Amino acid sequence: MQISDLPYPDPGVPDVRSGPRFLLWLGLGQLGGQLRSLGWGLLHFCGVAGLPYAVGLGVEAVVDRDGNRLLLVGALLVLTGAAIALGDSMLHRTAVTNWITAAARVQQLLARKTAELGSALTRRVAAGEVVAVSTGDVEKIGWFVEAVSRFLAAALSVVLICVGLLFYAPALGVVVAIGVPVLALAVLPLLPRATRRADVQREKAGRATELAADTVAGLRVLRGIGGEELFLGRYREASQEVRAAAVRSARMWALIAAVQVVLPGALMITVVWYGSVLVQDGRITVGELVAVFSAVATMLYPLRHFEEIAMAYSFSRPSAKRAARVLSLTRSNPAGTDGAGGTDGTARVTARPPTQAQAQAPEAGGDLYDPETGLLAPAGVLTAVVCGDPDLAGRLAERLGGHPADAADSPSALLGGVALDELTLDEARTLVLVQDKDPVLLSGALRELLDVPASGQVEPGAALAAARCGDVLDALLQSAPDGTEDAMDARITERGRSLSGGQRQRLALARSLVTDPEVLVLDEPTSAVDSHTEARIAEGVAALREGRTTVVLASSPLLLDRADRVVLIHEGRVAAVGTHRELLHAEPRYRAVVTRETDEEQERARREGAPLAALEEELLEEELTEIEESA
Numbered sequence: 265m266q267i268s269d270l271p272y273p274d275p276g277v278p279d280v281r282s283g284p285r286f287l288l289w290l291g292l293g294q295l296g297g298q299l300r301s302l303g304w305g306l307l308h309f310c311g312v313a314g315l316p317y318a319v320g321l322g323v324e325a326v327v328d329r330d331g332n333r334l335l336l337v338g339a340l341l342v343l344t345g346a347a348i349a350l351g352d353s354m355l356h357r358t359a360v361t362n363w364i365t366a367a368a369r370v371q372q373l374l375a376r377k378t379a380e381l382g383s384a385l386t387r388r389v390a391a392g393e394v395v396a397v398s399t400g401d402v403e404k405i406g407w408f409v410e411a412v413s414r415f416l417a418a419a420l421s422v423v424l425i426c427v428g429l430l431f432y433a434p435a436l437g438v439v440v441a442i443g444v445p446v447l448a449l450a451v452l453p454l455l456p457r458a459t460r461r462a463d464v465q466r467e468k469a470g471r472a473t474e475l476a477a478d479t480v481a482g483l484r485v486l487r488g489i490g491g492e493e494l495f496l497g498r499y500r501e502a503s504q505e506v507r508a509a510a511v512r513s514a515r516m517w518a519l520i521a522a523v524q525v526v527l528p529g530a531l532m533i534t535v536v537w538y539g540s541v542l543v544q545d546g547r548i549t550v551g552e553l554v555a556v557f558s559a560v561a562t563m564l565y566p567l568r569h570f571e572e573i574a575m576a577y578s579f580s581r582p583s584a585k586r587a588a589r590v591l592s593l594t595r596s597n598p599a600g601t602d603g604a605g606g607t608d609g610t611a612r613v614t615a616r617p618p619t620q621a622q623a624q625a626p627e628a629g630g631d632l633y634d635p636e637t638g639l640l641a642p643a644g645v646l647t648a649v650v651c652g653d654p655d656l657a658g659r660l661a662e663r664l665g666g667h668p669a670d671a672a673d674s675p676s677a678l679l680g681g682v683a684l685d686e687l688t689l690d691e692a693r694t695l696v697l698v699q700d701k702d703p704v705l706l707s708g709a710l711r712e713l714l715d716v717p718a719s720g721q722v723e724p725g726a727a728l729a730a731a732r733c734g735d736v737l738d739a740l741l742q743s744a745p746d747g748t749e750d751a752m753d754a755r756i757t758e759r760g761r762s763l764s765g766g767q768r769q770r771l772a773l774a775r776s777l778v779t780d781p782e783v784l785v786l787d788e789p790t791s792a793v794d795s796h797t798e799a800r801i802a803e804g805v806a807a808l809r810e811g812r813t814t815v816v817l818a819s820s821p822l823l824l825d826r827a828d829r830v831v832l833i834h835e836g837r838v839a840a841v842g843t844h845r846e847l848l849h850a851e852p853r854y855r856a857v858v859t860r861e862t863d864e865e866q867e868r869a870r871r872e873g874a875p876l877a878a879l880e881e882e883l884l885e886e887e888l889t890e891i892e893e894s895a
Contacts, residue, residue, distance in 0.1 A: 267364055275372040280592040283585030290366050290409050297365065298413045301358040305417025308351025309566050313425045314344040316562055317432070320555025327550060355417075359410045367406035370587060374398050377591055380689050382698075384662060389590055390474045397590055400469075401583035408573075408580035415573040418566035422448075425559055433548050436539055436556045443531040444563065448570050450527055451520045458516040459578040465509040466582040472502040517575065524571050528564050535560050630680020632696070632783050632813060634663055638838040639831055641783070646806055646814045648827035648844070652857045654788075656836065657817045658701065661787040664815060665698035679783065697781040701788050703772035705760035710740060711752040713771065719780040722808065724752070727777035730804030731770045732797050739767065765792035770801070777805070783813040795822060802826040819857055832857070 279289040291298060318340045325333035374397060378385055385394065426444055429437035476499055539553040632641040637660060641647040651657040663677050666684030676683040684692050694717075705713060714724040728737065740754035743762060748754055760768040769792050776784060789805075790798040799822045805814070806826045816823060824830055824844040832840040832847060832854045840851045847854040 267361055270365065270368050271372055272369060275369045275376065278373055278588070278591055280588040283581050283583075283588055286584045286588040286591075287405065287408060287580065290369065290405065291412060293369065294362060294365055294409070297358060297362045301355060301362055301410070301413035302417050304351050304354040304358055305414050306351075306420060307347055308355050309417055309421030310424065311344045311347030311351055312562050312565060313421055313428070313559065314347070315341070316555045316558030317428070318344060319558050320551040322551075323554045324549060324551030355414065359414060362410035362413065363406040366409040367402045370402050370405055371398065373591055374402075374587070377593065381593060382665070385590075385593070387662075388593055390477075393470055393474055393586060394590065395477055396470045396473045397583070397586050401586055404576075404580045404583040405587065408576040408584075411569075411573050411576045415569045418569035421566050422563060425563055429556060429559060433552045433556050435542055435547055436535060436553070439535060439538060440531070440556065440560060440563075443534065444567075447524075447527050447531065447567060451523055451571065451574065454516065454520050454523070455574050455578070458513070458520060458574075459581070461509070461513040461516050462578045463582050465506065465513045466579070468502070468506045468509045470586070472499065472506050475499050475502050520571060520574075524568070528560075528567065532557070532560050630682075632664060632815065633678045634660065635675040635678070636663065637833055637836060639833065640838075641813055641815045642829070643813050644811050645828045646809060646816070646826070648824045648830045649815060649817045649833060650819055650824065650830065650854060650857055651817065651833045652853075654701075656833065657787060660833070661698050661700060661785050661817055664783075664785045665696050666692040695781060696783040696785065697776060697779055698785040699772060699776045699787065699789060701791070703769070703775075705756055705763075705768055705771060707756055707758045709753055709755055710737075710771075713756060714752075714775055714778050716775060716779055718778050722778050722780040724774070724778055726808060727774040730777055730801070730808040731774040732800045732804060733767075733770045733774055736763065736767045736770055739763065766794070766797070769793060770797075773801070773805075777808055780812070783815070784809065785815045785817070787817045789816065790818070790820065790823060798822045821858055824858065830854075 276293060279285045318337055321340070322334060322337040325331075325337055374394075378394075381388070422444060426437070426441045429440050431437070475495075535557055536553075539548065539556060542548045543550060543553050631643050633639070639649065639660070641664075649657070649660070651660065659674075663674055666677060666687070676685040678684070679695055684696065687695070711724075714727070728734075737751035737754075740756070741748065741751050744751075744754040756763070756771075760771065763771070769789060773786070773789050776786070786805075790801055793801065798820060802823045803826060805816075816827065818824065821844065827844065830842060830844050830847055831838055832851060834840075834853050840847055840854055842850070844858075848858065
């Protein structure tokens, strides 16, 4: 895999049972790139290792005043220099390729998992952790994957140098062969402590990132209640904890680096002292001493990769663990398991690719049913659902979409008798579309916003008209650069920040209507618009979605009056079914939610005999009449 071939056609099914297994899976997944990097690394390090031998031969040639041998030594130096240059260039190229391709594979896996889980992802994993995994953690994982091949090349070259010295100068070669393993293993007792400190630093940094993401996401609310200073103070404390943990971790790594400097220095002093004794005794020549000394000096370069691989692993292991935790989440988990895997707490490997079908798609025109609440939305009918608890309404919308947040405890919704979580993601998303309370508008032209996978039966103009977006189009044209004549070419700013809440809601509704799914679930689609516009939107949606299954979770009388069927959910179960006006007269619990009646008001109405339901109906009629006349 080359960088130009990215993205991967299929990033594969990762082994997410643990962080180390995930790293191993990534390394094996690009074995060809690892072997190429290993080969070029061996050429580079062996060229470096050949320099001391050439220098020793040159010294001997000078001492012996042999010009021919000196010329051969010069040619050998040129050859080793070329090997070093070529090996270093290609090693860097292949190492960077391994790094980028590994990081790209992880990012693709995360993107696929995000698309699979949808809004349920941030309910199972903190948003800050998702941000940390998809940014800094991806780089650290890629760093370790590419460092493995360079470490193996360095280790093999060190072994070759030690073996070569045993044959070239056995007396000094023995000293080097004994000293080098001591250098390589001396830092092992320090690595567990360094790894623990690095893990603590990463955990604190992850918590600080989560806190920052949550603070930014809720900054508008915090300003409204005057709580931004409190949260900023908490972030300051978290950042100071990260700084202190980073300093403690850096001290340990500084100690490891110091050991990597002191011990090689001691080895070089030992080699020079013992070699001088051997030269005086006539057991080795000056050239051999120079060669052995140069070999020990150049060996420090590949030995540095031992420290790097230890550091890369200590930093990438917690990152891989977090990535594996996110990637182990599924749309539905077996009972008794959490989102991370099995009952024993270990991550569970997905036994099938997310694109493999497990159940046959239901035939068109099936009813939508939620076993947990008993809600039934008949096919081709506009069903309104009234919940006194907004959180319950949000969870219901997620279940109806096939990706509930509490999948371990909740049965899947059924469409035409088929469980949605047994369908492939593409089939489930094609059949059922859920628009939540806070839809996101991506930046770009309005034409691009409405260019979504759709049946092709609903034109963008019809969807915009049904969502009553006329004034939104005018606002976009007014803010567009000169020369923009078509509102469809006007650009929407990031998350639609230049628009009001009601305008954003209506554009999101139009986008949902364009897709024309078999089942459309709308969670409070008009909570930010005025009553006049709300009534017209209810009329437009009912007309455009005629004959298609539509579920609207709302408590607005204007929307409920347009529904063919209204369902009241009380304490998690269906409590009453009927039309809006029937329930308004017959069901006090429904009337309390829709009209916002308090218990005292209901009791007073009962004592006085005041027909509040009739009064509410009369007011509704007057409001609808006023809206129709103004339209």
